[in-house]
Amino acid sequence: MRSVLYLLTTLAVMGMAFWAYRENYATQAALQEMTHVQREIGTLREDLGVLRAEWSYLNRPDRLRELVNLNFEKLKLVPFTSDQFVEVGQVAFPRPAAPVVSATGTDAMPIERPAGFPPMRPQERMP
Amino acid sequence: MIRTPLRPLARILRAREKGENPDVIEAENLAQRHAVIQDAARGRAQGRLTIMAMAFVVAFGAVGVRMGTLAAAQPTEPSAMASSAAIISQRADITDRHGRVLATNLLTHSLYAHPRQMVDPEGAAKKLAAIFPDLSLERLQKDFSGKRSFVWIKKKISPEQMQAVHDIGEPGLLFGPREMRLYPNGRIASHILGGSTFGKEDVASAEVIGVAGVEKAFDRWLRDPGNDGAPLTLSLDLSAQAAMEEVLANGMKVMNAKGATGILMEVKTGEIVAMASLPDFDPNDRPRPLLKGDPSDSPLFNRAVQGQYELGSTFKIFPVAQAIDLKLVSPTTMINANAPMKIGKYLINEFRGHNYGTLSVTDIIVKSSNVGTVRVAQLLGPERQKDLLEKLGFFEPTPIEMSEGPTGKPLVPKRWPAVTSATVAFGHGLAASPLHLATAYATVANGGKRVTPTLIHDRTRREGEQVLSPSAAHTAVQLLRQVVIRGSGRSANVEGYEVAGKTGTADKPRPTGGYYGNKVVSTFASTFPASDPQYVLVLSLDEPSAIGAGGESRTAGATSAPVAAEVIRRVAPLLGLRPQVEKPLPMIERPLDDELKLVSN
Numbered sequence: 001m002r003s004v005l006y007l008l009t010t011l012a013v014m015g016m017a018f019w020a021y022r023e024n025y026a027t028q029a030a031l032q033e034m035t036h037v038q039r040e041i042g043t044l045r046e047d048l049g050v051l052r053a054e055w056s057y058l059n060r061p062d063r064l065r066e067l068v069n070l071n072f073e074k075l076k077l078v079p080f081t082s083d084q085f086v087e088v089g090q091v092a093f094p095r096p097a098a099p100v101v102s103a104t105g106t107d108a109m110p111i112e113r114p115a116g117f118p119p120m121r122p123q124e125r126m127p
Numbered sequence: 128m129i130r131t132p133l134r135p136l137a138r139i140l141r142a143r144e145k146g147e148n149p150d151v152i153e154a155e156n157l158a159q160r161h162a163v164i165q166d167a168a169r170g171r172a173q174g175r176l177t178i179m180a181m182a183f184v185v186a187f188g189a190v191g192v193r194m195g196t197l198a199a200a201q202p203t204e205p206s207a208m209a210s211s212a213a214i215i216s217q218r219a220d221i222t223d224r225h226g227r228v229l230a231t232n233l234l235t236h237s238l239y240a241h242p243r244q245m246v247d248p249e250g251a252a253k254k255l256a257a258i259f260p261d262l263s264l265e266r267l268q269k270d271f272s273g274k275r276s277f278v279w280i281k282k283k284i285s286p287e288q289m290q291a292v293h294d295i296g297e298p299g300l301l302f303g304p305r306e307m308r309l310y311p312n313g314r315i316a317s318h319i320l321g322g323s324t325f326g327k328e329d330v331a332s333a334e335v336i337g338v339a340g341v342e343k344a345f346d347r348w349l350r351d352p353g354n355d356g357a358p359l360t361l362s363l364d365l366s367a368q369a370a371m372e373e374v375l376a377n378g379m380k381v382m383n384a385k386g387a388t389g390i391l392m393e394v395k396t397g398e399i400v401a402m403a404s405l406p407d408f409d410p411n412d413r414p415r416p417l418l419k420g421d422p423s424d425s426p427l428f429n430r431a432v433q434g435q436y437e438l439g440s441t442f443k444i445f446p447v448a449q450a451i452d453l454k455l456v457s458p459t460t461m462i463n464a465n466a467p468m469k470i471g472k473y474l475i476n477e478f479r480g481h482n483y484g485t486l487s488v489t490d491i492i493v494k495s496s497n498v499g500t501v502r503v504a505q506l507l508g509p510e511r512q513k514d515l516l517e518k519l520g521f522f523e524p525t526p527i528e529m530s531e532g533p534t535g536k537p538l539v540p541k542r543w544p545a546v547t548s549a550t551v552a553f554g555h556g557l558a559a560s561p562l563h564l565a566t567a568y569a570t571v572a573n574g575g576k577r578v579t580p581t582l583i584h585d586r587t588r589r590e591g592e593q594v595l596s597p598s599a600a601h602t603a604v605q606l607l608r609q610v611v612i613r614g615s616g617r618s619a620n621v622e623g624y625e626v627a628g629k630t631g632t633a634d635k636p637r638p639t640g641g642y643y644g645n646k647v648v649s650t651f652a653s654t655f656p657a658s659d660p661q662y663v664l665v666l667s668l669d670e671p672s673a674i675g676a677g678g679e680s681r682t683a684g685a686t687s688a689p690v691a692a693e694v695i696r697r698v699a700p701l702l703g704l705r706p707q708v709e710k711p712l713p714m715i716e717r718p719l720d721d722e723l724k725l726v727s728n
Contacts, residue, residue: 081700
């Protein structure tokens with residue numbers, strides 16, 4: 001009986017040792033992966049910084065102003081003026097959606113605004 | 128220890144005499160001896176067990192405590208590894224109040240050479256000179272063929288240039304990483320941001336340090352790794368700043384001015400929403416400061432903060448507001464404003480030799496009467512006048528968070544005789560920056576509570592001290608509104624925004640003494656909307672001259688005021704300020720069918 005107990009204990013210790021060994025290597029692998037991921041995060045952050053700088057460079061007011069002037073024919077954008085503020089009561093309710101035609105046509109794509117409709121003005125986006 | 132024999136002779140003999148078994152005695156003694164030995168062994172075993180138990184308790188306790196802390200603590204990555212990702216850039220970004228980037232970092236490379244490791248110094252110098260036209264070939268050849276073992280070639284190069292240098296294939300040309308400061312918006316807000324340069328340089332890295340503006344004032348903060356990469360959020364609004372600079376540049380062109388400056392400040396907080404000074408510069412390529420001549424001619428000169436101008440009639444509101452506050456006058460009090468007025472040996476005249484006779488206090492401000500203002504100031508006396516100007520911040524530099532801030536110290540007369548008191552009342556003899564004026568107007572517009580100008584968004588600040596009573600401050604704003612409705616500032620009226628402001632035209636002092644006859648600084652200081660002041664705008668043009676229907680004019684009403692109106696027209700909607708529309712007409716019901724009319728009286 002005692003020898004069986006000894007055998008079982010020894011087996012348990014060996015099993016535990018094997019588990020600890022594997023766990024140790026798994027931890028090291030995880031740490032290595034973490035270093036790798038962190039380095040990747042670092043480079044991605046660097047890229048993000050570059051993208052952010054590029055975004056703000058491309059959106060600099062001087063350039064936007066130039067683009068607005070170049071594309072005046074198409075966009076007809078003018079500076080935002082005070083008469084563009086309107087009371088909420090003056091804003092028309094959206095027309096009820098047209099009944100969906102179970103069309104087989106190809107132009108059944110939902111579009112937010114029909115063509116030729118003026119682009120969204122800032123105050124329209126306000127709640 | 129005395130060992131008891133197992134068979135003591137005396138007891139054995141006695142037992143034999145009685146016919147008992149002597150072996151019982153032996154067994155008894157043996158049992159006693161065993162009991163003693165067992166006691167000792169038990170004691171030892173107990174000690175060992177206690178120690179073992181202690182060891183287990185300590186070990187499992189440690190594991191338990193560790194598990195507990197792990198379970199309770201925030202999940203973080205092991206600290207030994209975290210250092211690599213935390214240090215991303217050595218200098219924090221600067222953003223406007225909506226988080227739009229004003230200054231950021233970009234990773235580039237620097238180029239240096241080890242001439243002793245070079246294979247073909249001559250060829251390398253030629254090819255480098257072809258890539259970088261600004262490098263001189265002779266200089267490179269001299270550097271590469273001499274005794275030097277290390278040469279800096281370029282501090283910042285673009286990726287394309289780096290590839291071109293790679294393509295030379297010279298092993299003696301080497302690259303080092305460099306973080307460079309980038310101002311993506313170019314000239315916009317250039318004076319506020321200032322600029323930056325490299326400090327200590329090394330092959331592996333270089334220190335970026337601020338040289339002017341916010342970059343210098345917050346240099347320590349921007350480089351502090353403890354901020355965890357948080358950006359510095361300025362109170363500026365990029366779109367408002369851009370619109371203001373555009374309008375100012377156009378206004379400067381139309382009015383033939385040498386320079387222009389504008390400050391837009393939030394009344395309640397003192398946060399500067401836009402501040403521009405023209406001519407300006409590109410902080411990415413900061414020009415060198417002028418070594419000779421007038422520093423105010425350099426584009427680096429920030430007129431809004433560093434300029435010292437006699438701001439003229441814009442000052443008139445201060446003695447009048449103070450007199451109303453002290454209940455010495457009311458807006459309807461009539462004041463003798465007969466010109467010219469004599470103080471000692473000096474004559475005080477009106478603009479263009481007018482004589483207004485007797486004026487109400489309102490009309491003194493509306494017509495901008497010098498003599499009337501002097502009379503009001505005389506009611507106050509120099510001590511009280513000085514006290515108010517000091518409380519409004521005209522005696523010390525503004526506490527603005529820029530490295531140039533402390534240099535904008537106003538020129539205050541040392542002595543305060545009657546004539547100085549009189550001239551300061553209408554804005555001559557005391558030279559301050561437009562930012563001082565904006566701060567003082569913000570204080571008046573803020574119900575008389577002192578406002579401190581700041582460039583930092585959303586900082587908790589102390590409530591300012593009450594400089595004027597709220598009712599006097601409100602009356603002062605209404606007087607300023609009258610100037611725009613029917614006075615010299617009519618051209619600054621913007622429909623819907625109830626502009627209240629005061630024009631000021633001051634002759635420029637000659638460096639040799641006296642004043643120029645044909646050079647002025649024209650200023651328009653205003654607040655809007657008058658019913659509930661939200662913003663203060665101070666706009667100043669240097670040496671303007673407007674050519675209109677009536678010939679050439681240099682007055683602020685013809686030069687600064689229209690430009691200020693245009694600024695308000697453009698910027699106020701951008702800031703989300705709704706125009707005040709007229710009160711809606713009352714709804715009139717359809718008459719009742721039975722022709723019955725309800726009348727109440």
